[in-house]
Amino acid sequence: MTSDKEMINNLIDTYSNLHRIKKADNAEKELDYQLTLVRAKLESFGIVTSKLDMK
Numbered sequence: 001m002t003s004d005k006e007m008i009n010n011l012i013d014t015y016s017n018l019h020r021i022k023k024a025d026n027a028e029k030e031l032d033y034q035l036t037l038v039r040a041k042l043e044s045f046g047i048v049t050s051k052l053d054m055k
Helices: 004-023 027-044
Strands: none
Touching: 004 027
C-alpha cells in the first residue's frame, strides 16, 4: 500500500515533469524523454506499455 508521503512525492514529481515540458526549448523532445522515463518505470514493475500508447 502506498503511503501518503509516497503519493505526495509522486505528485510533486509529476508536477515538476509537467513544468519541465512546459518550459522546455523543445517541448516535443522533453515530452518524449518524460514518456521514456515513465515507460521504463512501468516496465520495471512488469507492466506492458505497448498497448498504452495513443494512436
